[in-house]
Structure formats: structure tokens, C-alpha cells
Amino acid sequence: MKAEIIAVGSELLLGQITNTNAAFISARLAEVGINVYYHTVVGDNPKRLEEAITIAQNRADVIIFSGGLGPTKDDLTKETIAKMLGEELESDHAALASIEAYFKRTGRTMTENNKKQALVLTGSKVLTNNYGMAPGMAIDKNGKCYILLPGPPHEMEPMFEKEAIPYLLGASGKREIIVSRVLKFYGIGEAELEYRVLSILEKQTNPTVAPLASPDSVILRLTAKAESVEAAQKLIAPVESEIRSLVGEFIYGIDEDTLSSKAAELLLGNKLTIAAAESLTAGLFMAELADEPGISSSLKGGVVVYDETAKMNQLDIPASLLDEFGVVSPECAAALAQNVKRKFGSDIGVGLTGAAGPDPHDGKPMGTVWIGIACREVVNTFKLSLSGSRNANRKRAARFALYYLIKEMKKRGTEN
């Protein structure tokens, strides 16, 4: 099955927004084994859109559209497709009711053109939009499958995931349920992860197991097809166990977890307070933790000790320690963690020190970082040797500190 993605919108051709939808849709299609051969972007122009569709019909089996489903006269994706397929547009009751409810709820006045958003292609399956007004559509005609999705990513992405993917996979006739589970990794590269779970990747069928790398982390997505959610979960469970037995130490969370959300969950769940002393990261660790709402009952605060005097004056790091071991040392990281913990009266203290670059610092090469984590009476230190740019190294150091913090809290959890 060959797919083409057509994004519609003049703002894309003006460079005002980037076509992230095509990347999102492509990644999900790759995971379920559908090949994407072309992306096309075309403006809000019916003639050029029609030409783009004609070209796509000659080279693809599945054409996925994003954008152009809105209420204004510029929005003409479904009108153009209706004309080309010889279908009519009819008002969808559920979609219209949802639009009317939205206007009632927000106290705004609904105008005639808002009703246009409830129009769908006759004979199409309506894809529910839980985050906006314009419904999506899926229709098979003359051997081609057309999927119409709204442009805003926060509307399009869940709709594609929950409605379009099952439609595409079910197009064969069988009505199967698709269940995905995402395992999130840190501290391991994509190549090494693939190498370690190669035996699983090679024998995968149902569930499929797809690795995906972002600049900063790696995930494995397990996708199972079955008659029911329970049956799909039963297919996933043993494969997940096998993966965990091989590389479980690098898994920090699942599905929507981020490093900071997982750290916050463990801190708040265990009623642990935390403070940090940051040198090279200069606040990045605390700022990332503070991304999580509700963290104020755990995060007491901390100190940025960017220069050596600040380390001595603000956190009582002895000059003798700095003389003997240097600023970029496990001894300094441990002392930062212990002293900030004491100073803020927290359960956990985190210390970060290192040579971000571009130059070596304290005789240590760029990219050398020491992280100290003091938890109750125990303090552990961790060394990183990073190879990125100055600011990439600083971000990664903060993320690694969150990762080690999660590991330390999990270890405590199993020990108690």
C-alpha cells in the first residue's frame, strides 16, 4: 500500500508554519507498515489542489490530507474532493451538535459559516474531532482511500492515531482493535538499543516493535492488533517483559511520561522534597522539574553556583576540596548535593558540575559532567562524557540528572 500526504494551506507555502503533520503521519504509517512515497504541500487554491490530487491518484493508493477543513472561504479541501469524487456534502448531526454545544458553552454567537464545518462527504466515515470543531473523514472510492484531517496538530494527531490508523488497518475488512504501548528510554543510544533487542525486532509480527529516536531519547512502540483491547494487551505483555529483561534499566517511563513528569510523580508520590545545586546547567534542572504543575510541594528550590566563589560562599564547599579534587569532580558533585540538601532542609539534594564547553574547564575536557544525588544519608555520583555542543551538553546534563534521580527513587522504592 503506497501513501501520499497532502498538506493544504498557504501559510505553509509562505513559511509561516512548518509541515510537522507530514512527519507525524509518516512516522505512524511507517510503524504500521504503510509506505509513504511523497509529501506534497499546496496552497488554498482549488485549481492547484485539484492538480495535486490528480497527480497523487496516479501514484498512491492512500491519500491523506491535512488542513483546509475550517469555516472560512479559504478552506476548500472537502469541497474540492467532493467535486472530484462526485460526492455531495451533507451535514453530520453529531458534528453539528458538538459545534453548537461549543458555542453555547463559550457564550459566543455561532455564525452560518461555522455550520459549514459540520459538512461531510456522503458515504464517508466521520472521524471524531475531540479537540476542535472540524470533523475528519475517511472514504474509499475507485480503489483509492482518502483520509481528510484538520490542520492543527493537536486536533489532527489524536484523530489520526485513534481513528485514521484503525480505519486504514481495518480497510481489509476485518474490524481489528489497535493498541499501542510506548516504552521510553534514556541513557542509551538508538543503535545500542536496537542491537540489544535485535532478537525481538527480528521476530516481531504482532505486536510490531518499532524504535524511534528523537534528538534526546529513544522509544520503542509496541503495537498489537486483536479482536479486543484485552486480547491486544495480552499480546503486548510478554514482549514488554522480554524487552524489560534485556534493557529494563534504561526504561524510565511509558506512553505520555517525560523525564520531568516521571520524576515529579515519584517525588510527589513518595512525599519527598528536593533541592538542587547547579553549576554548568545554571538552573536547567530545576526549571525542567518546575515544568510540572503541583511540583511546588516537593521542589523547595536551590542554588546556581556558577563561579567558584559562589560554590564556597553559598554552599560552604571547602576551598581545600576544590584544590584537591577540582570543581569538575565526583567529590565536588557529592558536596554540592549534600550541602544544598542540608541548606534547604530537603530529603534529596542534587548537584551538577562539569565542563560544558567550548573550552576545557578545570583541566577536564569539554563534556565531562559529574552528577551527585544525595538521598537521605546516601550520596551517589555519576559521570557523563558528552560530545555535543556547549548548550546541548548542558541540556543533556540536566536530563541525565532527572534520569538518575528517577533511578535512585525507584531503587529506594524496591529497597523499602
Place this chain on the structure above:
Amino acid sequence: MKAEIIAVGSELLLGQITNTNAAFISARLAEVGINVYYHTVVGDNPKRLEEAITIAQNRADVIIFSGGLGPTKDDLTKETIAKMLGEELESDHAALASIEAYFKRTGRTMTENNKKQALVLTGSKVLTNNYGMAPGMAIDKNGKCYILLPGPPHEMEPMFEKEAIPYLLGASGKREIIVSRVLKFYGIGEAELEYRVLSILEKQTNPTVAPLASPDSVILRLTAKAESVEAAQKLIAPVESEIRSLVGEFIYGIDEDTLSSKAAELLLGNKLTIAAAESLTAGLFMAELADEPGISSSLKGGVVVYDETAKMNQLDIPASLLDEFGVVSPECAAALAQNVKRKFGSDIGVGLTGAAGPDPHDGKPMGTVWIGIACREVVNTFKLSLSGSRNANRKRAARFALYYLIKEMKKRGTEN
């Protein structure tokens, strides 16, 4: 002149990377008045690339390629175009010398396929790559213009800006020089900026004046065409003066300046040291300032005082002040700024306190932020009423603090 942008690379079709190149190129073409009608993405497949080029030749005058100029056998953009245009590939001396120098410098061994990167289309103008090995090319043939650019954005973007744009604008025959100057704004929205400089936008011809909004700031790009750099600069100067007289108070920098680079430049240039006390931003302000290499001689450090106890214990904020005025108040922001300045012995102290959200804090609505800046004996406070999400508000608060810091330092500079 109608343009189409063709990005080549299977990683785009797999959704592993997003096609930011098309957005960048489109935005720059829009600024110089060239219309983009289509974006196409095609994989590393010679037959499908050829088909995509044939389609583009039928609907565009200028075809801009990004990607597929590398050393591996997957990289086939120039080979495919050479074949279609009936041109040969020949080794470019300058490009080859630059590749050889790179390998010599890094001590790595150059293999035969690296030489492939120096091959260019006969009859093309070579576009120099200052940030990578593969040169770009520009060639006019049969009434169409072909521009070939490398895929990595940090190589492509300066090459497009400095070499492809002048080539495209000079294609008419006249060899004009293009000079751009970017004015960078903060603290003013795109709509208001446009409104205030409307008289200039409406009469613009040479230089053109193009507003461009990112999620967090607005720029005006002035682009002049002339016989020489000096002549172009003479065209820009009076328009820039006029803009500065209307909205100069919101300009924090030019061209490559960022808020943090400008703040660092003023701090280091005036030999001023700085410390910060951050509540809602929890380290974002310091972390952003520390993005700048060399900042360690100015940034002493600071304190994250996320909870009320920390504010009292770590920075001696009197309980009576918090009782009387609240945590989210100009009094608290001023006290944070003054006390962190004293504690770290710095010339400048910055204090940030506010209600990031999602809930009101201290009786103040979400989005209320107070910034205090203590500079020598003077302390000024600034109020923000932000309307974004929790984390957007935190980021904007940190950026506004940089912006007010820049303004305070500039004011001092003119007063002294």
C-alpha cells in the same frame, strides 16, 4: 516567478525528521517576492525523484532542491538532475580542496566516496558551503532555474541566504547586491508592531520591510537591492531611523542578536556581574543567560526560591513583607533582586516572582508576574500580565526579564 521546493530524503518520508528547510526557504522567498506554489518531498529513489522533477518542470520556473548531495550511494540529487539536463558532473577544485583540508584538520582518512561530494554540474555556479562539505549549485537551463542545496539546515540556511537569494535576484540579468538588516523586537506583538509602522510598510519598495513573527518575538527584515553594499546600506539607514523613531523602545538587537546574547554582550562589555533570585521561572532566566559562552565572568549565580520558606530562609525576605504585600508583588520582586545582589556580591540583582498557573497564586490571577531589577543603588519593578499556558508563561517571564535587563543596562549607558 513561480517556485517549487523539492526536499529529497527517505528519512523525511519515514517521519524521522521534519521538513524545516521548505519552511525556511519559503519564508525567505516570500520576503523577496518570489511565490512558492508547491513543496514536494521524495525519497532517495532516482525514478521517483525524476518523476517529481518532471512534474515540477511543468508547473514552476524555479526548482529548489535540498538534500541528497552527500557522499553515500543514497545521495543522488545531482546525478539525477545531471542526467535530466544532459549535463556532466565535474570535480570542483575549491570544493575538493576544502574537503581535503577538512580531513587533514580532523586527522581522519578521506575515502574515495568523499571525493564525490566535490562533483558539480558542468555550467553551474557553485554555491560555497561554509559549514559542511557538499557544495551547492545553481544552474539555468531551458528557461528553468535549478538550485541544489545540502540537507542539513545549518549548512543550507546560510548558503541559501548568502548565495542562492542573490543568484535568484540577479537572474534577471542585473548583478545587484542584496543587503539585509534584521531589527529584533520584544515586548510588542506582531499586530501592534504592524499597526505602528503601517506608514512604512505601505510605502516600502527598496528596501522592502517584512515583519516576521516567531512564537516569542517579532522581527522586521529590511532588504535593499543596490549596485554595492554601501549603496544598499544607504537605502536601509533612513528607513531604519524612521522605524526606530516609531518603535525603537522595543528593539533589543539586530541581525544575529538574541535576548541572551545581547544581555551577555552588555554585561561583559560593561564589566557588570549579575545574580538572580527566581521563583516561578525556577532557573530559566539564569539557564538562558548561561547559554552564552564566556558568561562565567559575569554570572555569579543565584537562588531558586520556589516555596515561601525558601524565600524567607535563603534570601531573608521578611515574613512581614510577604504578609503585607504577598509573594506576587512588586515589593517581593524588589526584595528578591536586592537581597540576591547583596548575597552574591554582584552589581545587578534580578528577582522573578509570579503566578505561572494553572491556578491563581497568592490571590493573583494566573499569568501575573513581577520582575525586579536592582542595579547598583536603584531597583525597578515591572509587571507582566501573560495569557499563555503555565510553561509558556514561565518562558516568557524569563525572556521579559532579559529584555528589561537589556533596557536597564542601555539606560545606564546613556545616563553615565
